[in-house]
Amino acid sequence: MESCWHIETDLLIAGSGMAGMSAALFAANRGVNAFIAGGAGGFEYSSGLLDLWGISLTKKGQITRKPWDMLEKIFENMPSHPFANQKKDTIKQAFFELTASLKAMGLAYTGYDALNSMVMTPFGTLKPTYRLPYTMKSNVEAFKKKEPWLILDFKGLREFSAVFFKEVMKKHRKDIRTQCIEFPGTSLQSQVFTPFLARNFETDQVQQKFIKKVKPLLKKETYLGLPAVLGVHSSEKILNILEKELGVKIFEIPTSPVSVPGIRLKETMMKALENSSVKTLQNLRVVKVLKASDKGFDCLLGSEQNPVRIHAKAILLATGRFLGRGLYASQKKIRESIFDLPVCQPGTRRKWYRQDYFNQQGHKIHQAGIETDDFARAVDKEKRPVFNNLFVSGSILAHQDWIRTKCGAGLSIVTSFHAIRSYLQIRQGGKIC
Numbered sequence: 001m002e003s004c005w006h007i008e009t010d011l012l013i014a015g016s017g018m019a020g021m022s023a024a025l026f027a028a029n030r031g032v033n034a035f036i037a038g039g040a041g042g043f044e045y046s047s048g049l050l051d052l053w054g055i056s057l058t059k060k061g062q063i064t065r066k067p068w069d070m071l072e073k074i075f076e077n078m079p080s081h082p083f084a085n086q087k088k089d090t091i092k093q094a095f096f097e098l099t100a101s102l103k104a105m106g107l108a109y110t111g112y113d114a115l116n117s118m119v120m121t122p123f124g125t126l127k128p129t130y131r132l133p134y135t136m137k138s139n140v141e142a143f144k145k146k147e148p149w150l151i152l153d154f155k156g157l158r159e160f161s162a163v164f165f166k167e168v169m170k171k172h173r174k175d176i177r178t179q180c181i182e183f184p185g186t187s188l189q190s191q192v193f194t195p196f197l198a199r200n201f202e203t204d205q206v207q208q209k210f211i212k213k214v215k216p217l218l219k220k221e222t223y224l225g226l227p228a229v230l231g232v233h234s235s236e237k238i239l240n241i242l243e244k245e246l247g248v249k250i251f252e253i254p255t256s257p258v259s260v261p262g263i264r265l266k267e268t269m270m271k272a273l274e275n276s277s278v279k280t281l282q283n284l285r286v287v288k289v290l291k292a293s294d295k296g297f298d299c300l301l302g303s304e305q306n307p308v309r310i311h312a313k314a315i316l317l318a319t320g321r322f323l324g325r326g327l328y329a330s331q332k333k334i335r336e337s338i339f340d341l342p343v344c345q346p347g348t349r350r351k352w353y354r355q356d357y358f359n360q361q362g363h364k365i366h367q368a369g370i371e372t373d374d375f376a377r378a379v380d381k382e383k384r385p386v387f388n389n390l391f392v393s394g395s396i397l398a399h400q401d402w403i404r405t406k407c408g409a410g411l412s413i414v415t416s417f418h419a420i421r422s423y424l425q426i427r428q429g430g431k432i433c
Contacts, residue, residue: 015318017041019394019412026420028276037281048261052130054406080399094417107268108134124168138251147222148175159255160227184209197229228252314389344398369398376419
């Protein structure tokens with residue numbers, strides 16, 4: 001092994017997805033000396049919506065607009081879920097702190113205090129979410145109001161089809177027109193991608209050319225919908241300019257991956273960490289733990305051939321599930337990838353899946369993961385902390401099925417908030433900060 005760069009830190013956040021980045025923001029807000037390390041984090045596959053809870057616990061198979069009512073029932077229905085022991089005020093505080101940090105960096109989120117918003121997707125369905133980007137505010141409003149829409153898409157763009165959107169939405173609305181236009185500056189391109197369009201939308205020239213193309217297309221429409229490409233770093237500003245010039249309300253529709261709202265979210269979080277107490281080690285995963293004890297951890301990041309060596313007094317494990325490589329499934333069992341922590345899972349592989357793939361109760365493999373104590377520390381089979389300084393957050397946690405229950409971002413935000421506060425409480429031996 002070649003000589004490597006050595007780093008000392010109080011806290012290492014392993015994983016740079018929604019859980020890891022949320023934890024990094026919460027740590028930075030409290031002045032924690034930390035590093036965050038991980039891969040790309042999967043933000044390109046994220047809608048950019050911040051879900052809290054989206055399914056009914058009383059009417060099987062139905063979505064809900066009342067996430068707080070469902071969370072009040074969660075202890076009775078799903079007593080081992082990571083949300084079960086979280087107070088309402090704690091959950092609200094976690095969401096408020098995260099969205100306030102994003103807003104300070106120029107990415108505004110909106111939504112109702114007590115209800116989910118129903119966001120129109122590119123597939124013509126309605127998705128419940130608790131917080132949505134400001135650029136999608138009129139997405140929710142337009143569906144409720146009986147006023148005409150014009151839906152745009154762009155030549156060469158595969159991630160969104162205005163015609164398809166209209167076709168599946170016609171059961172709700174008849175007054176939808178569609179138009180496919182050439183995005184400014186792409187006449188020589190047979191295929192275009194949403195991140196390219198979004199970054200080009202940042203320029204005044206493209207904005208003015210877009211306005212000039214679209215203005216003659218508008219007739220009596222009150223709303224203009226288009227795929228989510230209104231810039232990466234100044235989406236709200238671009239939205240306001242277009243609405244003023246075109247005289248209509250504009251809304252973005254989330255697209256299939258690659259997702260610009262997901263990219264916005266990550267890049268805004270990265271921006272919020274600049275000049276903070278939390279430093280980033282981009283595209284470096286924890287590949288090996290050399291030493292582990294209650295006094296700290298020695299880890300290798302990157303590769304064993306050209307590694308970064310880091311000593312951390314504590315670790316927050318936010319590595320995700322199978323796609324994030326936090327969990328690994330062999331033919332016989334599921335394992336945790338870094339520490340080989342005990343994984344709560346069905347006794348045999350035969351019990352991983354139910355016979356009916358669409359069973360509304362979900363599949364047991366999706367609830368496999370790491371169990372924790374009240375202080376977010378990983379526990380062994382006897383429910384004792386494996387280490388007093390090893391914390392866990394996000395989708396790697398056991399007893400939750402975030403896809404089915406539509407709580408993915410919320411799970412990451414709330415459990416990371418709890419983990420950082422628990423880390424500080426244990427470190428300081430006092431009140432939660």
